[in-house]
């Protein structure tokens with residue numbers, strides 16, 4: 001066991017009749033980053049919830065070398081407190097003669113940050129840090145609690161590519177302290193940037209475990225999906241007249257049939273563009289759709305005006321978890337033949353399990369919940385479709401399928417605004433992209449200029465790659 005931080009044998013779990021995990025083995029070596037992959041519903045969250053003690057296992061053994069800790073996407077940090085205070089909440093404050101010593105606490109935290117290789121000041125307010133730095137503070141907090149293994153559960157899922165590159169560098173450095181990481185992601189590039197080994201789950205079974213150096217991108221895809229991916233075809237789409245005009249702090253046009261990508265670093269304002277147009281936030285601008293003023297700020301009136309919105313925060317903005325999939329599909333307007341229509345959408349958008357229609361949305365895996373929200377927006381046949389990071393948490397196969405649906409929607413004449421933290425996604429589907437910096441449109445890239453790397457450079461405002469440390 002000495003070389004192992006964690007050993008899982010024969011882990012099984014069923015929910016009702018559905019076998020979420022069947023006899024899964026996984027070993028985690030000290031000081032390794034071990035990626036855990038699998039399509040939506042493969043069983044990753046169930047495995048993690050069992051490790052965390054939130055879900056009881058049906059069978060199997062788990063032996064942990066030392067403590068296990070969990071860092072989820074929301075990180076659980078308090079923005080208004082300093083780095084030292086956030087970590088001291090876990091570590092305990094250092095006392096001198098019975099009194100809390102902030103100086104001594106800060107020195108202890110500084111030493112801890114250094115041991116993990118995190119370059120932030122203990123006195124910095126967490127709210128002022130970049131998202132990748134926040135992840136590393138959460139990691140340091142877990143280390144301070146004595147964790148020998150840390151599960152990073154989709155911490156990168158809404159992290160723009162440039163910030164992800166920095167997080168990858170920090171995590172690679174952090175591994176030297178001997179702590180082991182399980183790293184859950186749907187972005188395969190990250191596996192190659194970051195991980196030492198990889199385990200793939202499919203339908204609750206372990207399909208493979210391998211050294212990352214021995215696997216290819218296509219090999220991973222076929223383990224994940226049980227099949228190869230059809231390469232996406234990018235057909236030329238004729239663009240129509242200008243359909244959407246936005247005027248204000250940010251001004252731009254989108255033509256009918258055009259997919260406009262919007263991206264930037266966190267805080268650049270790129271996602272705010274989608275939130276304002278989708279009716280989830282108010283903003284300092286006005287907009288017209290086919291020359292009619294859009295009722296921004298009023299989600300219901302926006303929907304009436306032909307706008308559909310796929311929110312980034314599906315739990316708070318997009319979905320009612322306690323309601324059935326069918327009810328979530330038709331929240332605003334219930335069609336005749338609702339059951340048949342819902343079953344058809346579930347089939348077309350490949351929502352799993354297949355009998356999901358009458359199940360509560362909460363019982364679906366995260367990625368399958370997102371497909372339901374996507375299906376609802378596209379079913380409305382919008383004239384303007386606004387999406388905020390729509391494929392975060394969606395597996396590699398489903399993502400390609402959703403991109404295909406986006407292209408179909410554009411081919412039907414919709415104007416599409418796609419804000420995404422996944423720069424590969426924008427490069428793959430957008431006809432044009434705006435790159436935001438400090439709340440303004442800083443760059444515009446046309447179709448033939450669109451690559452993930454160029455987007456990342458533009459997001460930083462640098463044409464010099466060495467400054468960017470991608």
Ligand SMILES: Nc1ncnc2c1ncn2[C@@H]1O[C@H](COP(=O)(O)OP(=O)(O)OP(=O)(O)O)[C@@H](O)[C@H]1O
Pocket residue numbers: 015018019020038039040041042043044045046047352353362363364365366367368393395
């Ligand atoms: N509370 C629950 N009740 C019923 N079924 C559940 C419950 N939680 C998970 N499941 C089912 O267990 C299976 C595995 O789901 P899990 O959430 O572990 O997948 P995942 O790999 O984490 O997917 P994703 O990438 O979408 O997050 C799915 O079929 C899911 O519908």
